[in-house]
Amino acid sequence: MSENGYLLEVRHVQQIYRSGPRQFVALQDVNLAVRDGEFLCLLGPSGCGKSTLLRIITGLQRPTEGVVLYRGQPLRGVNPHATIVFQTFALFPWLTVIENVEVALKARGVPPKLRTARALDLLDRVGLDGFEIAYPRELSGGMRQKVGFARAMAVEPELLCLDEPFSALDVLSAEALRGELLELWTEGKIPTRAVLMVTHNIEEAVFMADRIVVMEKDPGRVVAEMTVDLPHPRQRRSPEFLERVDEVYSLLAGQTQPEHVELGVAPGEPGRIRALPPITINDLAGLLEHVAEMPGHRHDLYRLAEELRVDSDHLLQLTEVAELLGFSTVGGGDIVLTPLGETFAEASILARKEIFATRIRRLPMFRWLFALLNVAENRRLKKEVILRALELEFPPEDAAQQLETIINWGRYAEVIAYDDATETIFLE
């Protein structure tokens, strides 16, 4: 242990990707510490670099700048005291359940008899006895993740890293597995010294963590930190619990900024470009209609997540779009519809399209696109051309997604059209 009692420290870590002349900051000056005996959550929307940070912490990836200290020592290569439970389980499909657990021990040179005994014991503890010689494909998602946990715990890691371990599971399995993990952890049944979980699910973070580190995107960075000092097992319906959830929502949803800040700048201009969240208009309309029914056209974000049955990540993207288009404002963990938002919620299909069209015309991204199309021959451009232009501003995959979103919104608003056969975009 280092003298300040930290098991792990992240100092000034930056991750920068280069793509041609452009560079993209995935992580900007991240500082972080994990204390001995702590359950820490890295919470943030998709694209905030939290998974990248986890890979840097475990030594799977080397940061562009900065250091990771483990027990006060700089980390070189993969951290031998850490292990990961993966979102997609990462089980070897050609190995049986017990072989999947044993192979982790085999790699560390544990002799066969001891290996098998330990694997059997762990499978027993996670409730998989009887499934030892089954193949992963024969198991449900929840059971597969149990194998993932058993494998991770088999090597008795000091630092157990969980990379969105419940997000690929159905609701019931996820909840059951969360409880079982917490039980093993809080009752000291595993020799793990600290748990580091990455998640985008706000309720999950408040339910499990002792401390939450909140991250934001564009660029990926740490924006806030909060302690959750509620005793386990935590009650999801209790006022204290909901208060914490509300608090995180207000941190992540932020405060609606003045319009020019919210809109950002167009591609090619200096300043921050506002990326369009990949949201469908149907979902947006659903959100606005729902809030419109609330007294004062105001609602708690954390309640919305439950009532609309969307996860917090998706909800935050929806509110971001509503803010961006001026349909709502956000502050203190609440969403409030603007008069325009109310009109939209009550309008007919055609009227909605008209409102939507006038609103997206204001977005710098669309202004830029119209400018491009207006000077193009026949006011038509190949999709490829626009994609290349966007790739100057966004990493390739993000650029493709931006373009998809632009086409979807533009088609809905009937301001642009897209011909799939020729892959051209043109003004309506």
Next chain:
Amino acid sequence: MVEGTLALRESFVRPERPQPEGTGPQRRLIFRTEQPFGRGFSVGDIVVLIGIAVLIYAGVRLALRAPATVEGPTISLSPGALPYYALRSIGRMAAAYLLSLLFTLVYGRAAAYNRRAEQVLMPLLDVLQSVPILSFLPVVLLSLSAILPERLAAELASIVLIFTSQAWNMTFAWYQSLTTIPVELREASAIFRFNSWLRFKVLELPFAAISLLWNSMMSWAGGWFFLMAAEIFTVGQRDFRLPGLGAYLQEAANQGDTRAILWGIGALVLVIVALDQLVWRPLLAWADRFKLETVEGENPPTSWFYDLLRSAHILEQLSQGVWRPLSERLDAWLIRRAGAAGPEAERRVRPWALYLLALLVGLGLTYGAVRAALMLVTVPASQWGEIGLGVLATLLRVSASLLIALAWTIPVGVAIGTNPRAATYLQPVVQVVASVPATALFPVFLLLIVGLPGGLNLAAVVLMLMGTQWYLLFNIIAGASAIPQDLKYTSALIGLSWWERWRTLILPGLFPYIITGAITASGGAWNASIVAEHVEFGGRTLSTVGIGALIARATATGDYPLLLAATLTMVLAVVLINRTLWRRLYRLAEEKYRME
């Protein structure tokens, strides 16, 4: 792989990127070469071609000292000798295959894990697999017989030849598997500190197993074509034949012994079918466990022999008592030896060492190229004229065989492919017929055709046809059965006429399949020209105009500059045709006509 013959197999296509849960690799009933067809000509290609030229030149230089006469083996036509010949043939195939496998594992790994190596190794592979392998046979044979005892030289040459026909597509499959291993499995093996042995055994080999197996089967099938050609190769006073099934068939045809011919063909078919049933099918059934799919597949490959082995008690005991402890020991030893794995960082090579290496290779290539050019200068203009004429004549033959093949395979393939009932009965039959390597039957065909007008000219086209038509047929069957049922219904409902239906639905639907088949077929046809255009038969020498004939004649007379010039021209011609014609068509097919 452009050269060689293949049997009908489902080729295996790994998804480009790791796919989400539940979508495993897809199978297509089509011959597909797993190669990036996107690139045009590049500087790398030219360097590789120069490298090939220098290599051929080096071979030709060595060949200057080749013995003027080579005694062939005495081939016994007694059916009792057949098992021995069959074993010799299989032995050569097995040796070459093991060599290919070893090459695959090392080369593919280097290309997949080292960026710098990748930039050199992949273009190299790309050119190598479009080169007509059989054109190297004379050079390899002559150069080896100059430095080794004659029999050994012929053996080695056949193995080298088969190896060069087998290795490329397997290497591509392995490379592609390695580069498409899902990230999370890779990360899991890193975080659990697998060393390179464990990573190979638990992750890489299982992940690549199915693809590697299908490609091994393709390679093996293709290998027969070259083995048979190598076993019967004779020019002038130099008899390079090898005791084996190919030589047996050739000798039988030579002597006009119909009974022996039938025995020989029977033995060959038996060997090929037995290998399929006793080796490849069981391996396929066993390898089904390596599917990445997370749900049970609907119809996994089955094998009666595999089921038999599995139910046998002795095998279970052997596995428990011998195999398990042995592999445990091996693992423990290798895990200790290789130590814990570090991060998956590239090993750093000092840049100056690389530059030095590049400089040395560059100097060597330049020197070789200059020497080769000096030798080429000595080739008289009249011979260059002959070479040009030869390439043209062979090109005509290749085109003719392709056209004839298309003419009958399109209607027959569509008939079989659109009729599932017929397909189930006919496909196995066609597979067995197609699995007999055309080169083995060539002497027999000569016997029948040589008296007809057209003689060898006709025989050469027939040989090419036999080597090529099957690719086309299989691909067209696959293409026809892939035409979506609803489109067929729609075209029937809107009352399209017979011709309109072919024009708007069937031909466009078949186009990618025809192109894929034709690429492989044309490669096979070029290869066949080496053995088809110049033959020693029944004590007579038959020759026709063609680049293959020129190469054979140069080998027979010991005209080494001509050998170099002709071989190089053929390689260049085929690579050029591939790059300019076939690639364009392939890209067109991929972009415009894929029904997916």
